Amino acid sequence: MNNATAVAPLRVAIIGAGQVADKVHASYYATRNDLQMVAVCDSRLEQAQAFATKFEITACYDDVRLMLQAAQPDIVSVCSPNRFHFEHVLAALEAGCHVMCEKPPAMTPQQADQMRALAHKQGKVLAYDFHHRFSLDAQLLREQVQSGVLGEVYLTTATALRRSGVPGWGVFTNKAMQGGGPLIDIGIHMLDAAMYVLGFPPARRVMAHSFQKLGTVKSSGQFGEWDPTQYTVEDALFGTIEFQNGSLLRLETSFVLNIAETSRLNVTFCGDKAGATLFPAHVYNDVNGELNSIIQREQADDNRHFRSMDAFVRHVLGEAVTIADADQGFVVQQLVAALYESAEKGEWVKIC
Incomplete structure (x- = not known):
């Protein structure tokens, strides 16, 4: 029975x-x-x-x-x-x-x-749902960074750029509803992925510059149409985060920017032993002027959303799996707010 x-x-x-x-x-x-x-x-x-x-x-x-x-x-x-x-x-x-x-x-x-x-x-x-950190690529690079393969990582560049990718639906161009434009929408994803790989080092201060040059004069792009008279967010924001250990993270993000590619979505890491690119995961260094691949994935993992949701549910069920938790979400929100504040003031903003 x-x-x-x-x-x-x-x-x-x-x-x-x-x-x-x-x-x-x-x-x-x-x-x-x-x-x-x-x-x-x-x-x-x-x-x-x-x-x-x-x-x-x-x-x-x-x-x-x-x-x-x-x-x-x-x-x-x-x-x-x-x-x-x-x-x-x-x-x-x-x-x-x-x-x-x-x-x-x-x-x-x-x-x-x-x-x-x-x-x-x-x-x-x-x-x-910071899903990019749940890719196999991000998990692989985090292991490489944490185990010292890259050595001291002193420069990270997180890029989330679109040539003409203003969302033509929802309230993405409304600052009052969204809190901002590409930084808080797509840049925040690459920022979280970079912080995850680096192990969330504590930040000291940030500096940023934002621009609104194209969204208020153009009205259509690859994601449909928008009303330029109601466009209240930034077109692009470029910032630098200085960590307490002296290393830097540069962030580049845009909805609309005159670049050749339709979009650039990636993170690069420069260490004193090796460098790395996130999508697809590639760890490399230089040997006598030639690029030497240490680890290389052929294709980026596109099952990130599923892995993010799966980790959350498994965590709820009591499994010891990593999630993008409330504490780390607070840190990312702090950095985003500081970047916007710096862009508005035109000066370095300290992270408390």
């Missing part, structure tokens, strides 16, 4: 029924039989209803707190616009849920700090 008791699937709710909730969060949850999506919430009820139909979710809402009270989920994915991450994450944590939140963590470091404090107080997992 089998006395084993069947374990009920964890109940999952999703806040924000947009593209990332569809293509990443719900698509991953649907692959697991130990999870059950029970509710979805969106400020546009008709969008929540369409989402619920697609994923066979029984309940849809346009009020977050009502959903949390009625559905009583164990896990919540926060996929709402940046401006609402803070209130939605806090509501989910207060309801006793584990939370996977899209990047950025919030609009300010103060908000990200409150979010991590509440997660610790509640004893719940708060993770952020």
Whole structure:
């Protein structure tokens, strides 16, 4: 006789029924039989209803707190616009849920700090979908850096540049809703990947310059059309982070910039023993004027989103797996805020 008791699937709710909730969060949850999506919430009820139909979710809402009270989920994915991450994450944590939140963590470091404090107080997992760090490439390079193969890494360059890649949907050009443009949208991803590989060294200060030259005069690009009169974010931002050990991280990010390539998305690391490129992972040095490959992956790992979601769920289930946690999310938010502050003031900004 089998006395084993069947374990009920964890109940999952999703806040924000947009593209990332569809293509990443719900698509991953649907692959697991130990999870059950029970509710979805969106400020546009008709969008929540369409989402619920697609994923066979029984309940849809346009009020977050009502959903949390009625559905009583164990896990919540926060996929709402940046401006609402803070209130939605806090509501989910207060309801006793584990939370996977899209990047950025919030609009300010103060908000990200409150979010991590509440997660610790509640004893719940708060993770952020910084998916590039979950690539096999990033994990390989982190091992190489931590084991000393590159020696002292004194210069890192994180690049997230688009020639004409202003998103033509959502609120990506609205600073009040997003908190900024390419830095907080795509640059933050490469910043997190670089920090992860480096082992999150403490920063001393930052300097940055931002530009708004093209987004207010152009109106279309590879990702559709936008209204230049409503374009309130930066076109591009270029910054330098100085770490307490004296090493530097340079960050280059843009939605629209006159470069030859459609986009550049990568991180390079320069050490005194070897250098490396993130996508695909390649570790190399110079031998008598010739490039010598130490480790080289032929193709970058494109299963990053899946690995990010999988790590979060496994962590919730008690496995000792690494996630992009609330503490590291706070550090990344601090750096982003300092870069924006420096660009506005035109001076170095110290990291407390």
